[in-house]
Amino acid sequence: MRIGIIGSGVAGSLLAEGLLGTPGLDVSVFERAAAGEHAEAGTGLNLGPNALKALRLHNPARHAALREASLPWRRWIVELCDGTPLLDLDMLEVADEPGVRIRWSELYRLLRAPIAPAIRQGHALEALEEDAAGRLVPVFRTPDGALARHGGFDLLVGGDGRYSRLRALTAGEPPSVQLGVCIWRMLVERADTCPFDDYGQWFEGPNRLLAFQVPGNATYVAGAFPLDGSGSIPAEARTAAFQRALFTPAHGAPSPAVAWMLDRIEAGIDSIHWARMQEAPVLRHGAAGRALFLGDAAQAMVPTLGQGATQAVEDGVLAAAVLRTGGGAAEVAALRDPRLDYVRGLSQEASDTVLGTDPVSGTRKKGEAPFLEKLRRLYRDVPAAV
Incomplete structure (x- = not known):
């Protein structure tokens, strides 16, 4: 054959x-x-624990x-952009082994x-x-x-x-089914001052930053925010000022992690890859x-x-x-x-x-038993034979 x-x-x-x-x-x-x-x-990218189990x-x-x-993906943290904690999940609570982070x-x-x-x-x-x-x-x-x-x-x-x-x-x-969300990604090289390591998410309303370190002293950073339509990303949205406004807390200062990312976004705005979630x-x-x-x-x-x-x-x-x-x-x-x-x-x-649910209530539900059981099924139900 x-x-x-x-x-x-x-x-x-x-x-x-x-x-x-x-x-x-x-x-x-x-x-x-x-x-x-x-x-x-x-x-960069993260591979879930089920990929490692399959291998x-x-x-x-x-x-x-x-x-x-690679680097292990051991924790999943979620905070608001002012640093308010919402979730801190040890991946071994829901998986047989950690995922990985890699270029x-x-x-x-x-x-x-x-x-x-x-x-x-x-x-x-x-x-x-x-x-x-x-x-x-x-x-x-x-x-x-x-x-x-x-x-x-x-x-x-x-x-x-x-x-x-x-x-x-x-x-x-x-x-293609458009979901009304813009997503972007970038890699920050020479990230030795990065104040976080493992997989994290930070919310300001529906606007989300996602980031983690990868091998080679680099940090992967991705953003998501609501954006209607299906054409090209508007030029205004692809500016450092627009992105800084999205992720700056309405009351108070950004957390050290978010402040670090906002500075890197401004410095590397021309290196960002833009797309629509679909x-x-x-x-x-x-x-x-x-x-x-x-x-x-x-x-x-x-x-x-x-x-x-x-x-x-x-x-x-x-x-x-x-x-x-x-x-x-x-x-x-x-x-x-x-x-x-x-x-x-x-x-x-x-x-x-990122599709409209309040990030505080939506994230906290992800730390409750029903959703954690769904994650266990996701990360563990890989067949050993066919």
Whole structure:
């Protein structure tokens, strides 16, 4: 069986590693970026404890490498921007092990290293054809402008992200659901004076800062605030003065953590990446089962709870387990989609404080037994076998 993986991101790389060397499977990986390029190389992310559990159960070598190269996510604190505490959660109260904090570029390096010989770099998917046997033939554009074909594949896997070309070609462009929130992110280098370490959130009304340190003396900072419409982010909102006003307490001074971030936002305003919070309908497969979608290609979702990349980890290792035992796209969907429905629903629920719910009451509910039990299910319910 020939399997072609489009995209060597989180899900694609883990799937490839799980399949390479399996008798009866011929696996190729096609990556749009040229050698040495890494999308979002300048930012960071947190992976939830369920991603680490999935790796520990299904790919212990990658689990060990990731632990070695990252910082642990042990605590989740939430405060108001004046420093009023709302939540301080020890992650081991709800998970089997901590999550991690890492740079995207380092995560890509770790995941791609074991599959490097199988990756064809500089291959941007442009079109699909069929061969005489009815197999899909991907057509790629290479850096020199030429078209490249590498034959027909029994299964093509889209691990090519939120704007998946494979999904668009086989099932059409997915509609985006706008949630009325602007989100931005930046990485503060040389952050040796940062007054906090682990994962934290700070609220001023519906406006939220989220930040944590990552390896290499850097701090990842992200902001979210209500913004109607669906077009480009207004120029006024992308100014240091506008952002400072969003997160400055109405009464009193900002806490030391918020004051530090506000100064870094002002100094690095030109380095911020701006976007709108949105999600897309879930689609696991297309082209009569000849195309399988993983990660953001299947399930672009809200970033709350850090489950975007985390679910891509689960997708990659569990889809590999299914395909190794002779299953196909339908079997991957049967395993993954019920779990994904739960994760998306909980992520939406946890987004209430940026979608209009009072952050004080909304956050305090997250420290109560019903929500903590939902977190335990999120972080612990990873299957050990398929």
